[in-house]
Every structure is written in structure tokens, then in C-alpha cells.
Amino acid sequence: MSDHNLTHNHEEHEHHEDNFFSKYVFSMDHKMIARQFLITGIIMGTIGMIMSLIFRLQLAYPDMKFPFLEGVLGHWAKDGKLDPNFYLALITIHGTIMVFYVLTAGLSGTFSNLLIPLQIGARDMASPFMNMLSYWFFFASSVVLLSSLFVDGGPASAGWTVYPPLSALPSAIPGSGTGMTLWLAAMILFIASALLGGINYIATVLNMRTKGMKMTRLPLTIWAFFVTAILGLLSFPVLLGGSLLLVFDRSFGTSFYLSEIVAEFAGGIERTGGSPILFQHLFWFLGHPEVYIILLPALGITSEVIATNSRKPIFGYRAMIGSILAIGILSFIVWGHHMFITGMNPFLGSVFMLGTLIIAVPSAVKTFNYLATLWKGNLHLTPAMMFAIGLVSFFISGGLTGIYLGNAALDINLHDTYFVVAHFHLVMGSAAIFGMLSGIYHWYPKLFGRMMNETAGHVHFWLTIVSAYCVFFPMHFMGLAGVPRRYYANTAYDQFNVFVDMNQFITIAAILGGAAQLIFLANFFISIYKGKRAPQNPWNSTTLEWTAPVEHLHGNWPGEIPHVYRWAYDYSKPGAEEDFIPQNIPDAGQIDPMEEAVGLPEPSKKSVQEPVMA
Amino acid sequence: MKIVKLLSKFTLLVAIAFTFTLKLSAQSAEEGKTLYNANCTACHAINEKVVGPALKDVHKRREEAWLIKWIKNSQALVKSGDPVAVQVYKENNEAMMTSFENLSDNEIKSLLAYIKAESETPAVTATAGVAVPAPTAGATASAASTDWDSAINWLLFIIAIVLTLIIATVSKILGRIGDIQGKPVVNWNKTNSILLLAFLIIGLGATAWEFWAHSKHTVFSSGSASEHGAEYDSMFMVTLIITGIVFVITQVLLFWYGYKYKSDGKRKALYYPDNHKIELLWTVIPAIVLTILVVRGLLTWDEMMDNKNEKARNIEIYAYQFGWNARYAGADNKLGSHNFREVGKVNALGVDTNDVNAHDDVITNELHLEVNQPVDFAFRAKDVIHSAYLPHFRVQMNVVPGLPTRFAFKPTVTTAEMRTKMNKPEFDYVLLCNKICGGAHYRMKMKVVVHTKEDYKKWMKTQKVLVNKKTANASAVALN
Numbered sequence A: 001m002s003d004h005n006l007t008h009n010h011e012e013h014e015h016h017e018d019n020f021f022s023k024y025v026f027s028m029d030h031k032m033i034a035r036q037f038l039i040t041g042i043i044m045g046t047i048g049m050i051m052s053l054i055f056r057l058q059l060a061y062p063d064m065k066f067p068f069l070e071g072v073l074g075h076w077a078k079d080g081k082l083d084p085n086f087y088l089a090l091i092t093i094h095g096t097i098m099v100f101y102v103l104t105a106g107l108s109g110t111f112s113n114l115l116i117p118l119q120i121g122a123r124d125m126a127s128p129f130m131n132m133l134s135y136w137f138f139f140a141s142s143v144v145l146l147s148s149l150f151v152d153g154g155p156a157s158a159g160w161t162v163y164p165p166l167s168a169l170p171s172a173i174p175g176s177g178t179g180m181t182l183w184l185a186a187m188i189l190f191i192a193s194a195l196l197g198g199i200n201y202i203a204t205v206l207n208m209r210t211k212g213m214k215m216t217r218l219p220l221t222i223w224a225f226f227v228t229a230i231l232g233l234l235s236f237p238v239l240l241g242g243s244l245l246l247v248f249d250r251s252f253g254t255s256f257y258l259s260e261i262v263a264e265f266a267g268g269i270e271r272t273g274g275s276p277i278l279f280q281h282l283f284w285f286l287g288h289p290e291v292y293i294i295l296l297p298a299l300g301i302t303s304e305v306i307a308t309n310s311r312k313p314i315f316g317y318r319a320m321i322g323s324i325l326a327i328g329i330l331s332f333i334v335w336g337h338h339m340f341i342t343g344m345n346p347f348l349g350s351v352f353m354l355g356t357l358i359i360a361v362p363s364a365v366k367t368f369n370y371l372a373t374l375w376k377g378n379l380h381l382t383p384a385m386m387f388a389i390g391l392v393s394f395f396i397s398g399g400l401t402g403i404y405l406g407n408a409a410l411d412i413n414l415h416d417t418y419f420v421v422a423h424f425h426l427v428m429g430s431a432a433i434f435g436m437l438s439g440i441y442h443w444y445p446k447l448f449g450r451m452m453n454e455t456a457g458h459v460h461f462w463l464t465i466v467s468a469y470c471v472f473f474p475m476h477f478m479g480l481a482g483v484p485r486r487y488y489a490n491t492a493y494d495q496f497n498v499f500v501d502m503n504q505f506i507t508i509a510a511i512l513g514g515a516a517q518l519i520f521l522a523n524f525f526i527s528i529y530k531g532k533r534a535p536q537n538p539w540n541s542t543t544l545e546w547t548a549p550v551e552h553l554h555g556n557w558p559g560e561i562p563h564v565y566r567w568a569y570d571y572s573k574p575g576a577e578e579d580f581i582p583q584n585i586p587d588a589g590q591i592d593p594m595e596e597a598v599g600l601p602e603p604s605k606k607s608v609q610e611p612v613m614a
Numbered sequence B: 001m002k003i004v005k006l007l008s009k010f011t012l013l014v015a016i017a018f019t020f021t022l023k024l025s026a027q028s029a030e031e032g033k034t035l036y037n038a039n040c041t042a043c044h045a046i047n048e049k050v051v052g053p054a055l056k057d058v059h060k061r062r063e064e065a066w067l068i069k070w071i072k073n074s075q076a077l078v079k080s081g082d083p084v085a086v087q088v089y090k091e092n093n094e095a096m097m098t099s100f101e102n103l104s105d106n107e108i109k110s111l112l113a114y115i116k117a118e119s120e121t122p123a124v125t126a127t128a129g130v131a132v133p134a135p136t137a138g139a140t141a142s143a144a145s146t147d148w149d150s151a152i153n154w155l156l157f158i159i160a161i162v163l164t165l166i167i168a169t170v171s172k173i174l175g176r177i178g179d180i181q182g183k184p185v186v187n188w189n190k191t192n193s194i195l196l197l198a199f200l201i202i203g204l205g206a207t208a209w210e211f212w213a214h215s216k217h218t219v220f221s222s223g224s225a226s227e228h229g230a231e232y233d234s235m236f237m238v239t240l241i242i243t244g245i246v247f248v249i250t251q252v253l254l255f256w257y258g259y260k261y262k263s264d265g266k267r268k269a270l271y272y273p274d275n276h277k278i279e280l281l282w283t284v285i286p287a288i289v290l291t292i293l294v295v296r297g298l299l300t301w302d303e304m305m306d307n308k309n310e311k312a313r314n315i316e317i318y319a320y321q322f323g324w325n326a327r328y329a330g331a332d333n334k335l336g337s338h339n340f341r342e343v344g345k346v347n348a349l350g351v352d353t354n355d356v357n358a359h360d361d362v363i364t365n366e367l368h369l370e371v372n373q374p375v376d377f378a379f380r381a382k383d384v385i386h387s388a389y390l391p392h393f394r395v396q397m398n399v400v401p402g403l404p405t406r407f408a409f410k411p412t413v414t415t416a417e418m419r420t421k422m423n424k425p426e427f428d429y430v431l432l433c434n435k436i437c438g439g440a441h442y443r444m445k446m447k448v449v450v451h452t453k454e455d456y457k458k459w460m461k462t463q464k465v466l467v468n469k470k471t472a473n474a475s476a477v478a479l480n
Helices: A003-015 A020-025 A030-060 A067-080 A084-120 A128-150 A178-207 A220-251 A276-310 A317-333 A346-374 A383-405 A408-414 A418-448 A454-472 A475-480 A500-530 B002-039 B064-072 B074-079 B083-091 B105-120 B137-181 B188-217 B227-260 B276-305 B415-422 B453-461 B469-479
Strands: B313-320 B323-328 B362-364 B367-370 B375-381 B386-390 B395-399 B405-409 B429-433 B445-451
Touching: A030 A067, A030 A084, A030 A128, A030 A418, A030 A500, A067 A084, A084 A128, A084 A178, A084 A220, A084 A276, A084 A418, A128 A178, A178 A220, A220 A276, A220 A317, A276 A317, A276 A346, A276 A383, A276 A418, A317 A346, A346 A383, A346 A408, A346 B227, A346 B276, A383 A408, A383 A418, A383 A454, A383 B227, A408 B227, A408 B276, A408 B395, A418 A454, A418 A475, A418 A500, A454 A500, A454 B137, A454 B188, A475 A500, A475 B188, A500 B137, B002 B105, B064 B074, B064 B083, B064 B105, B074 B083, B188 B227, B227 B276, B227 B405, B313 B367, B313 B386, B323 B367, B323 B445, B367 B453, B375 B386, B375 B395, B395 B405, B415 B445, B445 B453
Parallel strands: B313 B375, B367 B445
Antiparallel strands: B313 B323, B323 B362, B375 B405, B386 B395, B386 B429, B429 B445
16 A cells, blocks of 8 residues: 555664664564563463362362472462462462463464564555554553562452452452552553554554555454454553453542442441443453453454464454454453352343354354365364364364353352353463464564474474363363362362362373473473574465565565565365465466455456466 | 468459450350351451351451451551551562451451361361361362372373373374375374264264263252242253253264265265255244244243242342342341442441331341242342352352342242251252452352241241341330
8 A cells, every 4th residue: 555655664663773772662662562472472371271280289189288389479479279269269369360361462462463563465554653562551551460470369359250349448358458459450441552552453453454455355353463462452542441440449449340349348438339241241351252352353363374374364354353253252242251240130131142142153163164164175183273173273272162061050059169160261371372382483583583483382282182182171070069169179079179189180181291291392482582484385375474584674575565466275276286375476467466366266267377486 | 271271262253354354255155156158258267268268266366456457457557557457468479468357356356266266176077167168078078089089180190191191203204104105104094083982982972971971960950949030940851851962963964974975996976066945944943942042032031030029028239249139028028228338337228227117127248038029139249240149049140249139039948858868968949149359259258047937937936137126116215
């Protein structure tokens, strides 16, 4: 589009020298910001995972003492016994970190930043400065959240959903004091980061596509990031509002969420007139789209990885766009399925149930399209491809249990049990993490100009998928026995004690899975310095990012930005010599990039030129 | 002789006095036990730290007067700057103890008497109380096996780490060799495709084994104990079958394609970007299947939620950190009105004793139901959100401060029948908290008993009504 201006800007950039700070710290280059998001996300993810291992130890061995814990946690684990209040803190911060810091910022932040400009053919984001701010707000938010681990009373402990009154009354539980204040501060900073990023992504996708890059030629990754950004932009402000009201209730004596509370920790003030359920509505108005903010980028990455490595066009490109849009729109009218048993009007429950189950249709379409893409493909089972296949498997396993939980009547006995834990850890946790890992393995050459060790990647995949299934699949049965989530121990209930062996099995599997991530971490960080140099287009992919040089440049392409002549999925096209035709290669006779390529979907026409690398 | 007589008289007197005091203290310890089980076990045990500290010998550590003040309102004591109180508060990570202002001094004294008695008995028998793991043979055996298992598990853990290290080294070496030879040592494409197939087979096998091994622990194995639960279970099974079929088909296709269509370096993939008929087909079929599930779900949901029954017995379920109360409406089947401002003053639940409807209300720490008698639960919370969950009855409803919620249902299986059915003579129904509410959330429960009609009547007769009729009448007369 406005190609010439951008080229001009790019030339200006080359004139000023980069010092350490402007290159690595306060960088405005989208590729560097992507790396910053990724590495921060990985660090946060590691912390979140270690927390999960600590509380898994408690769940598996409720009667045992682990003296090393006292060394790590101090007074929160006197004599090596985890404090029940700190257990709640751990699950709360684990959830917060995983949902927001890893799977929102770490996933969307990394890949939207890296791929949007590179795949649409832009020199950088619409506003590189806002992009930098987005990262630094995220960084500040991470620091504030982690600092809450060290305050008196411990970090927030009301669950990652921080329902008031538990979170609204500072002395309701130890973690509701300073820890909760810091949690809210971190969340407000995080929302600022998400909004700055989201506006930028939307503006970039809409305005800065290269010549010939119609919306219907965008790779599905971009469609996914685009819809994700819109979801975030529309839903995060609601959480911001909800959090601010919670701050008022906590600090200024208002009663938005409080009513008829007589506990001594209410501080002697009669707090009446509010509704605790109001917060849940505000929270889940973000909270449910948030699930798709996490999942859509992972699905977008999977679409790209599966098509590339099957050497086949993604099946039903338009249906895939349609289902992304449908999921995006529907995600705004289903939040109430988290609240079926809060006592809300049963009719309202019916409406939310209907919306929830409708969402299963576009999800099913996506799954079938993935399967159809694999069918009669020529599969290159790279680590990225394996993780993408793993994602589809988790998406099926976890998605199907959503049909139980979305059904208001069935939810009565499953709500807040381990069945829910199993469901969302499979469909949102494992699936999205697999999408993220798939993306890391696939675009590592683009991120760092080097290749990761393939063998280590495969070992990492197999250990991770086996342990993830071993951890989360058995939890369904605990849920069906009525074991509630967020219990410090099941020892008080005879009928839950039968799961002691299962809990130990799960913990062992979790530790194994954790150890497998060490392989990944080593592979990731060592390859930055010692990996094999990446070739220009290691996966023989059609999309534009692989036409940019391996070395990172300000402005991405040294010369003119390539024009786009075709959609992103011309793999194994009959008549073509190679099994892929990059998007910047014109068809015979095609002069204007906006023209529809000659003979696109019909396999009969053999009018394809020999592909030439740009 | 006189002295001897006198002495024997005196001895007799002492003996009588002694027996009397013994009896007295035994009585108060008995009362203390009830109070202890109702109010303390969510957070405390005698011999071990639970959420709060172990209570053994607490009568030796602190003055009785201090203890009474502390139990009634620990926070006030902390705020007043009492050094001991501040120290205890700090030692327990600033977790606040629930206040028990509705306990009288005498009740607290008998509580302390019980704790004293328990402290003095050997540890094995001192584990009385609902929340402490029952000292049955089974529990001891399982504890022993836990220790044995854990040794093995630690070994497995170490083996896992060692294996990881070996794998890392081997993969590094293989990579080096591959570099030297110019082609990778392991053909990962082939290896992965075989592993995908193996994973599918083992995975499906493991899933089947899971169903075989763990279904018996689920609440579905013993059937539902309520009327709507039968409908619930049937709908659950239908959903299970439908999703089960979809699960197997899609997973098989996914991994089978992964195996079958691996690249062999010669074949070219099929260029097949679109087929509107197929896409339409697999949009419409899920839509139809889901419509069936939605319609059934909506009907059931409506039925469960709109379960008004004139004959239903009204019971209020009251939740607080960390325990439950049940309030029965009594003969008039009308619950007396309540005011949250009165909670903990006249009575623990803030029930208005001037309301005639409240006079025959009965407040208990256990939930007793009559089989085949519909009940209508009204839920009320004192402090934060709780959730009343009765898994065996397929009942759950949040308990929200300031927002009345309700759930009506009909229990159909007595505790005794369920015990025979499950072949577990010690089984009890339970109502447990299922919404995170603080440190002792995981121990916040109430025993549920379903009686036959006769047994229910018998039990009800033993319960104390809120306002004794005679005294109420007397006071009414006096007022007149």
C-alpha cells in the first residue's frame, strides 16, 4: 500500500546507530519486542510450572513433610509442611501467570509481534513506540506480580478469578491484604499492555498490508491474531472497570460487590447494597473471550504449521476464517456458563447454555478441517508439526468435555470439580501451550536466525504429550467422584481418599513433564548461541516472512517489500515443479498483484510458472 | 473410734464429692465434645497442626480467661496489642481465627474441658472428631502403603531425571554424528509416525483401562440419591456415549493420518483446498447432534431449577468460614425471619426470635433429611461466597452473602440403603464447600443423613426448638 513512505522511513532508520539500550532494551523493532515477550513469557511460565509442582507435591503426599520446602518458602512451609493459606496463594498465582502472562502475553505478544509485520509485508508495527510501551507495561506488571510473593500475608489467594468478598475484604484471608492490592495493580498494568498491543495489531493488519495482500490472502495466523486483538480490545476494558471497582471496595469503603456481610473482618462497617455476583459478570465478560484470546493464536499457528508440513493447502480456508469469526463473536455471549450455579435466573442460564453449545459447531469445523488437511498429505513430522498434531489431539479431548460443562444441567454436579480442571487444562492449557511450542519450533529460525536441535525437540514432544495426558486425563474421574478443585488435601473425606494413588501418579507425571521442559529450555537457550545457522526458508513455506533475510534488519526487507500475488497455501499445486509457490511469485500473465491469480483452485489448469525465489 | 467414724464419714463425703465433680467434669467434657466437633474441627486437631495450631495442652500454655477472650474475638485481642495474641497471630501467618461470640463462657469452659481431657489421653484415641482421618484399620493400612509407595515414587522420580539427562546427551551426540555423516542418524519422520500409532493404541487402551479402573469410584457407580439425579445420570450417559464416539473417531483419524501420510520423499501431497459439500456436511451434523443435546439439556435444566413443590420441607442452609448450619422450619414449615445485623447476637444465625414463625425453628450442625420427602433449600452466607455441593444428590448451589439462592429436590435413598448398596458400612452423605473461601476451605463440610420417615421423626424429637414454647408463652403473658 503506502510502500514508498515506508521505504523512506526505513532509509532514515539506517542512519542512526543502535546502542545497547535501543537495540536490546528499549527496542522499537517488532522482532526484538517479540523476543522480549517470548523470553519473559518463558521465564514466567517456568515460575508458574514450578509453583504447580509444589502444590502437586502437597496433593500427592498430604501427610509427608518436605524439609527442602522450608528452605524455599520459609515460614510458609514450617517443618516442610505447606501452609494451607499459601497453597491457595500458589494456585492463584499459578493460574494468573499461566492464563495472562504466558498464554496471553507470551503467546499472542510474541507471535503477533513477530508475524504480523512479516507475514503481511510491513516494515514494522503501525506504532513501534506503542509496541515498546506494550512490552514494558507487561514487564512492569510481571515485576509487580512477582513482588507480591514477598509481602506480608503472601500473594493474592482468592483463586485466579479473585471473587469478592474474599478478595474485597483485606483481612478475609492472609492473601487478601497487600498481596491482593499488588495483584490488582499488576492486572491494571497488564491490561494497559494488552490494549496498547491490541490496538497496534489491529491498525497494522488493516492498514499496512503490502500490495496484493487482500484480507482473503492473509495467512490464517494473521486472521487469528487479528480477531484475538479485537477480542482483547473489547473485553479487557471491562475487567479494568471491574478491577477498579474492586479497588474502591477494598480501599475507599464502597460496596459495589459487598452485601450483608457480618464477618468480623468486614471491619465493623455495614457493607450493604452491592452484589458479589456483579464482579463475576464483569470478570467473565473478559474471562470467557480470554479463553479464545489464548486459543485462537494457537489455532492460527497450528493452521500454518499443519499446512506447511503436510505440503497441502489448509482445507477450507474460507470456512476457517468463518469459524474464527464465529468463535470470536460467540465468545462474547457465553460468559454466563461460568456462573450457572450462582443462583442467576434459570432463563438466563438457558440462553448462555445455548450460546455455549453453538460455539462447539465452529470448533468442530476447525477440527475436521485439520483432519482433512492431513488426509493424503505428505507429512514432514518436524517438532513443530508434532506439537501441532498434539494441539489437535488436546483440542478434541478437552473440547468434548466442554459439551458437558456447557450444559447447565450437567454443570450442576461438575462445576468447580476436578472435571473442570481436567477440561480447561487440556483445551486451554495444554492445547495453547502446544500451539505456542509449535510456533517456537517453527519460527525459531526467524526469531534467532538459528535452528533448534531436532532430536531434543522430538524427545521434548513425546515426554510432554505423554506426561500432559497422564496428568490431566485421570482428573476427569476425580471430578466425576465429586472431588472439588482448590482443596489443599482430600484427607477430610473418606470417599476422596481412594484417589491418593491417582494423585501420586499425577504428581510423578507432572514432575516428569517438568523435567521434559528442561530439555526444551536447554535447547532454546543454547541454540540462540550455538544452533546451526538457519537457511532462508527452512520449511519451504509460502508465506512472506521467509522472503526476508535471516539477519534481522530494521524494516525487514533490504529492498522493496515483496508484492503478493496469491493466497498463502499454494502447496503441492499440480503443474508446479516445487511443492510450494511463495506468495510473492506471480502466475503466468498476472501483472497487477490485486488481480485474482490465474487458475487458483482448479487443479486442471496448468498455467503455473516455475517458481523463482525473490 | 469417734475419729475413725468421723474419718470414714469424711472419706465418704470426699468420695461422693469426688464422684460428683468427676461426673460434672465428664458431663461438661461431653458437651465440649459436641461443641468441639461443631465449631473447631474445620481448622484444628488436638495433636497436629491443621489450619490452626494443635490444641494439645492449650490449657497449660494459656490462662483460661485469655482463652475465652481469644476464642470469642481473637482479632479484637490482637488489635488491643496483647503481646501473646500478637505473637500467636504472627506465628500462624496472620491467618485470622473465626470469632465465636455466640459461645457463652460456660460453653467455652466445657470446650476447654474436652480439649484437656483429650490432651491427657494417649494420641491414638485422641484423633476423635469428624475432620481428622478416622483411625480405622483401613486408614492405617493406606497410610502405611503411602509410605511404601512414596519410596518407589522417589526412585521413579530420580530415574526420570537420570533418563532425561541421558536422553539429552544421546540426542546431542546423535546430532553431532548426523552432522558428520551429512544425514541424520535417526529418521525422525519414520520414528515419529510409528510412535504416533503406538501412542494412539496405548492411549486408547489406557483410556479404556481408566474407565474400567476408576469408574467405580465416581458418584455414578452407586447411582443417584435424588429424584432429579436419575434424569441427570441418564443425560450424562447419553452425552458420554456421543462424545465418546466422536472422541474415538477423531483421535483415531488424527493419529492414523499422522502415521499413514508421513512423507517418504517421493510422493506428492494431494492438492485439495476445498469441498463445500463435505464442509456443509460436517457443519450440519455437529449442529444437529448439539441441538439434540441442547434441547434435552434445556428441558432438564428448567425442570431442575423450577422445582416448586407445596409439600416441600423448607430448610435453610447457612454457611460461614468454615462450617455449616441447617435450620429447619419446624411444624409450621415456615422459616422465621432473620436479620444479618443480629447474626451472632441472640443466636448464631441472626434469627428473629420475636417472629412467631421462628419459635419452632431448629438449628443443627448436621443435615438430616427424610427419604422421599421433597426439600427446598434456601441458602445464606455470613461472610464470603461458599458453595453447597452434595455430589451424591447431584445438587450444587452457590451460597452468596446478600443474595438468596435456593435449590429444591427430593432425596430417594436413605443413608442405610446407600451403605448396603455401596457395601461401605461407614459411608455418609456429605455436604461440602466447593467455592474457595479460605485456609480451611478443604475441611468445611457437614454430615448429611437421610432417614426413613420414622427415624426422621425420632431424630427431630431430640432436637431443641429455637424458642421454648412455655417460656415464649410466659414472656408473652408477661408482656400482656
